[in-house]
Amino acid sequence: MSISLAESKKAVPFSREQLESVLKRRFFFAPSFELYGGVSGLYDYGPPGCAFQANIIDIWRKHFVLHEDMLEVDCSMLTPYDVLKTSGHVDKFSDYMSKDPKTGEIFRVDHLIEEVLEARLKGDKQARGQSADISANADKDNKKEQKKKKINLKVKALKLDDKVIEEYETILAKIDGFNLEELTEIMEVHKIGSPVTGNKLEKPISFNLMFETAIGPSGQLKGYLRPETAQGQFLNFSKLYDFNNLKMPFASASIGKSFRNEISPRSGLLRVREFLMAEIEHFVDPNNKSHDRFDEIKDLKLKFLPRDVQQAGKTIPIEVSIDQAVSTKMVDNQTLGYFLGRIYLFLTKIGVDTEKVRFRQHMANEMAHYAADCWDAELLTSYGWIECVGCADRSAYDLTVHAKKTKTNLVVRESLSEPVVTETVELSIQKKNFGPKFRKDGSKVENWLLKRTEEDLIKLQKELNENGKIKFNVPTIDYDIELDKNFIDIQKVTRKEHIREYTPNVIEPSFGLGRIIYCVYEHQFWARSEDPTRGVLSFPPIVAPTKVLLVPLSNHDDLLPIVKNLSKVLRSEQIPFKVDDSSTSIGKRYSRNDELGTPFGITIDFDTVTDHSITLRDRDSTKQVRGTIEEVIGAIKKMTYNHLSWAEGTKDLKVFESKIEDEE
Template sequence: MRHWSKGIRLGRTTLAPGPATIPHRYFSATAPQNNLQAPKLDPTMATSTTKTGQPLDRPVLDSMLRRRMFYTPAFEVYGGVSGLYDYGPPGCSLQANIIETWRKHFVLEEDMLEVDCTMLTPHEVLKTSGHVEKFADWMCKDPKTGEIFRADHLVEEVLESRLKGDKEARGQKVEIDEEKEAKRKKKAKDIKALKLDDSVVKEYEEILAKIDNYDGGELGLLITKYNITNPTTGGNLEPPVAFNLMFQTSIGPSSNLAGYLRPETAQGQFLTFQKLLDFNQQSMPFASACIGKSFRNEISPRAGLLRVREFLMAEIEHYVDPEGGKKHPRFDEVADVKLVLLDRKVQLSGSTNTTEMTIGEAVKSGTVDSETLGYFIARIHLFLLRLGTDPKKMRFRQHMANEMAHYAADCWDAELLTSYGWIECVGCADRSAYDLTVHTRKTGAPLFVRETRNEPLKIEEWQVDIDKKKFGPRFKKEGKTVEAAIEALDQEIREKLSLDLEKNGKIELEVPGTETGKVAIDKDLIKIEKRTRTEHTREYTPNVIEPAFGIGRILYSLMEHVYWSREGAEERGVLSFPPPIAPTKVLLVPLSGGHPDLKPLVKRLSQKLRRLGISNRVDDSGASIGKRYSRNDELGTPLGITVDFQSVHDNSYTLRDRDSTKQVRSDEDTICRAIQSLIEGQKTWADVQKELPEFTQQELD
């Protein structure tokens, strides 16, 4: 049995530069998709549903999304490249609207400092951050065929397949995930109905529950122990080796400067810290933000838009003083926001039962580590709602201790429920002072805050004075080395040495780098005294709270959340995006295709809406009104205007609501004003329906 279910992680949060800190997780830069099983654990979620509660038929939705060009496999005419997708016009516009909403919700609302950092990143930077060494997955090669398998995925697939064979042999019902099944059929033998020992079933289930936690060596042992081979040929595999997930290239003509495509925008942001602090007139706290593509060379991408090799991220690095409990000045504004939480303790107890509580309670009870972290969790929740995600399919899951990097103080993922299970769409981590510290240590750049203390700080400490006049002649060319060694002594040793000096009239020190490795210093050369020092400035490395958004995952999950199908003569898909998010706001439909009497009206309306900043498209094809509207429901356009022959006489138009298919009728100006207030979110369709006369003519099929 699994202890907890996980979404597809964005991955970086599992990066653990310190060895031995997170057993089994060093190289699991991306998590396996055990979320595919997640719904099984939670019977209420056993089947994913549409917006209206119908069972969600993913192949039907997917074919609609491709037909309407929300997205399309990239380079398809060249056979395609797995993990690379293009967005077509509606997908592109949806993405732009999500980004615009993000900018308003975060950057503008919180006066963040947006930066645009390069994707090309030199080796040295990602070496320091730990990515060169640790950002990898385990892969196995079949030496005969040259095929490559992601080790954890392979073990998972084979054991699952055997468990299914066992169920079949026992005459139990087997649930089939169609996409997975299709892939299996392509590359593996059919599932054999073969009964396993009860004890073996138990072993397999335990391994699957922990599949995230094995390192390469352990995966290798499992492969040997359970005789896991190339599923197609039965050939033996080489032991797992680490495969770094960054795309490598070289910058400049001499091939000397190795570089990578960034796996996250964060490192670029950290390196601008000092300049941004200056830009912000040394005022803390502040946040930087960056929107841009990042890249991961997945071993075998799957799950459509959810695991891709090139993806749009929006990341915030909020810098906060680690002293004073990481309070947030605007926490009050969100304290009452109610969230669905799945905390660490509950997961450890083997349950996925979520708790609903306000973020105020969560911070007060210590469930969430700090006000600042809590503030952003609540703001993420509000952002996702603003996009139109279903609150019943949203939860915040806390990372287990062994999921987080060793330096992280706390980490919560916003997960959205889809037909692939719970998907991590936003990570919100407290990265402590780790990143700024390692870059400072490597480069010497002052990536910290220096501020004047309100009250000078008095520090009692052991200070060392050296008589430089005598010191030079005594130690000659070793003088500097000895001096540096003395400078580096800590308080405890200084205290002990002051006693030696008093007692013996000299001190003895081990100083590597000198001829004998040891020196003795007489008391006429050195003085060690306890004194009081007054510090007027304070230096500290800020901690970083990092909300990181996978825009493509949010976009896909949102499409599942707003999708439903309208019943009628034939079922028709609808995407009920909220008007501000919808790719196009208004469809203009001349009743009779390209009739010359209607054309000028359509053109004028279109221009007028455009001037109001309202995107619209004209469908003057020969299809019936009903067909044209239904095509448009699939595109998620919230409003439609019908231009008919009555319009020519009295300049009145019909306005149609996508979700209810209800229509109202009024004059041009009134209709345009109604549209504007709907798009800007000031009014709902119910308001408009109350104000304007209904139009009841049936849609023509």
């Protein structure tokens, strides 16, 4: 009894070692500077890796920039110190690390805790005779992997107390939300030391992840390699708003390299120091975060892991429609929900397994103080759940801090159809009287007054009216300040506003394209059940590095003109292809291109000479059909660019039973 293609793909257990062997052997990627021993966390992409990445970027642009009418910008990777100081990166863009004082080896604390506790849980399952394949690290015991990572998680198969198991699982569910003090306590309570030597580690400290540099020959202008692409978009807001004809809402987008000096990059392409990002900044009215195309995605069901579930120590997601998630305020607003839906559709379009996607909400202590809500699209891999896309409502924080620092208005001004009457309390200062009274302290007093809130001014007004003067202290002045109406006046002012001025809020979807690419590799890799050494990368045709493999039956002179002509046709149709006219068997030629993810193969044989027909092969099922060159090229275009299935795309072609065995 034959099994289905889906069953065939699952027949052989996934092997990360086999996948990485294929990716490196076929030069999807390789360690940078390998001839010199390499540098941890730096990788080069080879021809298929470059082509695959380019296709992912192309789909991203079409799916977001074109579909949403976004304004794309390309900003400098070198960023002055002041910009990142203002944004908060200099002070807060950090991870926590701990050092082995005897060997000098450094570990990222949250990852170390995660690995050790998962290994202990795995040992408990082994002791109980259960399968130790926990989802977060399915093959941690692979010896080659351990050697490569320099981590040897040898854990005895010991039964754990049920209370301890529950505590471990709770910690793992909350691992992304712990602060430095909490992580330090976990390490001490659960005796987590170096997994390499068993040595006790130093107390965890904060480590800023940005690469510091000097701009210019003098070295006086301090800067950094950017850790994200967002800041350039915020700083160009006024230009973008003007380019958009002063219309709101609108979105900008940027694709480019970012840099993070990772503490201990040990997860291949998932944790690197130089990586490709694609970020969107959707500028929206803070009083109206609805989205005019919300209906397009509202019925889409996603797997949500909200913060209350995580706080309960659970990791089972809730599957509901986006409409329900927004209406119940689990997701803060329509625009945020809209982008969660669009993110999901993009991921599944490029080959992410729909069963291995979830959206995890940031917990309160994990989320930035200014953010209204934040969700991560996480993808399940052999390394566990990996954050690949962040989608946050950043409120008005970024534009506000940059406007304040540069004394520039980064605002929207809208004409009101009906004027709005407003009543405010305003402060007037008689500056000419400040100099004689306060001399060099005059500006300090003035600045103190100007920083008062409206509530503060109401209290000062009452004091001024009742006493004829006000008294207060300025922290940087060592004497009491006393002012009467010769120096200040505080009055309620009523105005008719014909213009509304506001700082936009920002919804920010941020994509780690390198991580997404690796996850697609894992999700689409499988081995043929009849021969587990034959790996296949089942990329969707639209993102496959090469779409077609041309395979002439032999190098006979009669076939060469046909190969040349067919190559010309494929070029004119802009269909990426390769010719394999080596002396190896057809089976081997197809097999090695299955590893490259090539979805279609065209066989040119001696029947082609007489009747101009060719054979089309499907990578996944190895089914074959036959038709004219025009019919086959048409079918390839439909399956590649119109997203038709094999059955739909080849329904007008004749089923073909190959006379030539796929020899290996």
